[in-house]
Amino acid sequence: MSPDELFDVEIKLLMDGIFQVYGYDFREYSEASLRRRLSQWLSGSGFATLSLAQSQLLRDRALFDTLLRGITVNVSEMFRDPAFFKAIREHVVEYLKTYPFVKIWHAGCATGEEAYSMAILLLEEGLAGRFRIYATDINEEVIRKGQEGIYPLQEMQRFTRNYQQAGGTRSFSDYYTARYDHAILSPSLRENIVFAAHNLAVDADFGEMNMILCRNVMIYFKQPLKERVLGLFDVSLAQGGFLCLGAKESLDHRQIAGRYEAVTPRMQIYRKRYAKK
Numbered sequence: 139m140s141p142d143e144l145f146d147v148e149i150k151l152l153m154d155g156i157f158q159v160y161g162y163d164f165r166e167y168s169e170a171s172l173r174r175r176l177s178q179w180l181s182g183s184g185f186a187t188l189s190l191a192q193s194q195l196l197r198d199r200a201l202f203d204t205l206l207r208g209i210t211v212n213v214s215e216m217f218r219d220p221a222f223f224k225a226i227r228e229h230v231v232e233y234l235k236t237y238p239f240v241k242i243w244h245a246g247c248a249t250g251e252e253a254y255s256m257a258i259l260l261l262e263e264g265l266a267g268r269f270r271i272y273a274t275d276i277n278e279e280v281i282r283k284g285q286e287g288i289y290p291l292q293e294m295q296r297f298t299r300n301y302q303q304a305g306g307t308r309s310f311s312d313y314y315t316a317r318y319d320h321a322i323l324s325p326s327l328r329e330n331i332v333f334a335a336h337n338l339a340v341d342a343d344f345g346e347m348n349m350i351l352c353r354n355v356m357i358y359f360k361q362p363l364k365e366r367v368l369g370l371f372d373v374s375l376a377q378g379g380f381l382c383l384g385a386k387e388s389l390d391h392r393q394i395a396g397r398y399e400a401v402t403p404r405m406q407i408y409r410k411r412y413a414k415k
């Protein structure tokens with residue numbers, strides 16, 4: 139057996155153990171991504187092999203948390219893919235305005251930038267007091283960061299550019315206070331967002347939503363897990379609700395595809411059809 143094949147066996151054994159001990163299910167994550175991230179973690183861990191790390195990982199929660207941080211890719215930014223947020227403004231908001239109250243689920247929200255961007259957009263579109271955002275992630279550490287809403291000041295230039303390209307109507311600096319090298323987002327934005335831990339691989343749905351965003355999360359999943367997660371969204375989404383995926387994801391060839399129509403070409407924004415009576 140080659141070292142690479144042996145490494146794959148070690149990954150499989152460890153992922154089984156992690157599922158049994160901690161309930162985190164990475165067994166259906168794409169192999170290429172797991173391999174890359176686990177070998178990165180291993181090289182900084184002080185263990186010679188994954189098998190040697192395994193017995194401690196299954197007993198020591200703090201050590202496991204370092205691995206969890208290594209496995210999940212948590213990069214995000216405000217108004218990421220500005221054209222996507224512009225499309226929400228131009229093609230989706232008009233429908234949301236017709237609802238008395240709008241519930242939105244950001245699944246795999248990482249450190250919260252996407253959820254805060256949505257809150258800003260909806261406030262600017264006159265939906266104050268009429269929406270709630272549920273921002274969830276498997277990784278509790280990033281959820282805590284999201285709750286804080288504090289980001290490096292040096293990011294603000296890029297976030298401001300994204301905001302403007304996404305059709306922002308104010309000055310982005312209205313939404314944060316600069317303190318030393320950090321930007322503290324306005325607490326009034328946080329009032330619209332509930333942050334919570336949720337694992338798409340094992341947890342149940344979240345109640346009826348009018349819009350679900352899951353962007354740049356399923357790229358790390360194998361096909362069966364993608365189908366499970368899309369099934370979960372399908373159950374959670376109200377008829378006429380919107381499902382938004384990342385730039386490299388789509389509903390093409392998915393089991394639920396027939397129940398959705400694309401809202402805009404190229405933007406991975408789908409609308410759930412109303413069931414025929």
Ligand SMILES: C[S@@+](CC[C@H](N)C(=O)[O-])C[C@H]1O[C@@H](n2cnc3c(N)ncnc32)[C@H](O)[C@@H]1O
Pocket residue numbers: 210211212213214215218245246247248249252274275276277280336337338339352353354355384
């Ligand atoms: C690259 S970030 C995407 C953040 C944001 N949606 C965006 O597009 O900017 C992917 C996030 O998915 C989360 N994630 C990975 N597996 C998950 C799972 N099984 N359940 C919930 N979140 C998961 C990771 O912790 C990470 O924060």
